Amino acid sequence: xxxxTAEQEDALIEIGNIGMSKAAKQLSVLLNSPIKITIPKISFxxxxxxxxxxxxxxxxxxxxxxxxxxxxxxxxxxxVFRREHANILTLAVIGVAPEFTQKEARAYEQEAMLEIGNxxxxxxxxVITKMVSxxxxxxxPIYNEDKLLDLLRELFNSMNQSNQNLLAISTKLETxxxxxxxxxxxxxxxxxINALLEGIRKLTSG
Amino acid sequence: xxxxxxxxxxxxxxxxxxxxxxxxxADYEVIEANAWQPAIELxxxxxxxxxxxxxxMPEKSGGEIAKLMQEQGITARxxxxxxxxxxxxxxxxxxxxxxxxxxxxxxxxxxxxxxxxL
Numbered sequence: 130x131x132x133x134t135a136e137q138e139d140a141l142i143e144i145g146n147i148g149m150s151k152a153a154k155q156l157s158v159l160l161n162s163p164i165k166i167t168i169p170k171i172s173f174x175x176x177x178x179x180x181x182x183x184x185x186x187x188x189x190x191x192x193x194x195x196x197x198x199x200x201x202x203x204x205x206x207x208x209v210f211r212r213e214h215a216n217i218l219t220l221a222v223i224g225v226a227p228e229f230t231q232k233e234a235r236a237y238e239q240e241a242m243l244e245i246g247n248x249x250x251x252x253x254x255x256v257i258t259k260m261v262s263x264x265x266x267x268x269x270p271i272y273n274e275d276k277l278l279d280l281l282r283e284l285f286n287s288m289n290q291s292n293q294n295l296l297a298i299s300t301k302l303e304t305x306x307x308x309x310x311x312x313x314x315x316x317x318x319x320x321x322i323n324a325l326l327e328g329i330r331k332l333t334s335g
Numbered sequence: 336x337x338x339x340x341x342x343x344x345x346x347x348x349x350x351x352x353x354x355x356x357x358x359x360x361a362d363y364e365v366i367e368a369n370a371w372q373p374a375i376e377l378x379x380x381x382x383x384x385x386x387x388x389x390x391x392m393p394e395k396s397g398g399e400i401a402k403l404m405q406e407q408g409i410t411a412r413x414x415x416x417x418x419x420x421x422x423x424x425x426x427x428x429x430x431x432x433x434x435x436x437x438x439x440x441x442x443x444x445x446x447x448x449x450x451x452x453l
Binding site: 136139140142143144146147148150151153154157163164166168256260305329332333335 | 345346347348349351352355358391392393417418419420421422423424439440
């Protein structure tokens with residue numbers, strides 16, 4: 130298991146904070162509502178550690194929109210909302226939907242969530258990579274819905290990094306009225322964390 | 336006006352990045368605080384002419400700290416240094432009389448432009 134010094138943890142939290150603040154700003158614009166953001170948390174997988182945040186209900190169904198990150202940094206980023214919040218987000222972004230069948234409405238919602246996820250994830254990743262002069266490629270966003278632990282388990286399995294440790298930087302995003310809460314995760318391999326830390330080290334050495 | 340600048344940010348990395356942006360300018364002395372209580376103490380002790388505040392911090396936000404400082408008679412100019420530049424936050428600090436807002440990641444150019452405005 131990778132061990133971080135206090136200085137390294139501070140650096141990752143700061144850079145995570147910058148990325149996630151950009152994401153929060155995008156969400157704020159999309160929803161036309163102020164967004165509260167927590168100071169990012171760092172956790173090493175196993176995924177139960179991530180799910181132990183008291184705001185997660187392990188029996189609830191969540192939506193997860195994720196994008197793989199490749200090239201200079203490897204990992205993925207994921208935006209997670211409760212299933213019942215999807216229509217709030219869809220309405221906020223697209224407005225009142227035309228009369229749809231249930232199937233069409235679900236497809237419409239998925240489409241909206243993919244777009245929302247893409248905008249938010251991209252804004253987070255791009256500011257981080259720009260800061261540390263890294264180049265990344267983002268995959269197309271993928272939509273999934275399930276119980277949280279199952280979603281995260283599938284995500285980590287898809288990363289197929291069984292030989293490497295994974296580190297997650299996460300933050301909670303909440304509207305001021307507390308009617309909508311989401312989480313943004315940035316999950317990176319150990320070698321990518323080291324690359325990120327090296328990039329930060331170069332920045333802070335002037 | 337003295338040459339002291341106070342930077343208030345709970346992240347040592349952020350404070351380091353900020354100091355680097357001022358490194359070429361020997362005219363200023365940078366004082367650091369990582370939380371609201373030492374920030375107020377140092378502001379009273381050193382009477383900086385400029386105070387940079389991060390917004391998202393544990394216990395109190397940058398806006399709340401500035402308000403406390405103002406209530407305690409600290410008369411520096413306040414600058415918000417933050418990645419969280421949502422309009423609601425800009426409106427909040429504008430109402431508090433902040434001189435400017437600099438969006439993170441901070442650059443030498445940002446800081447120079449701000450100092451030129453003074």
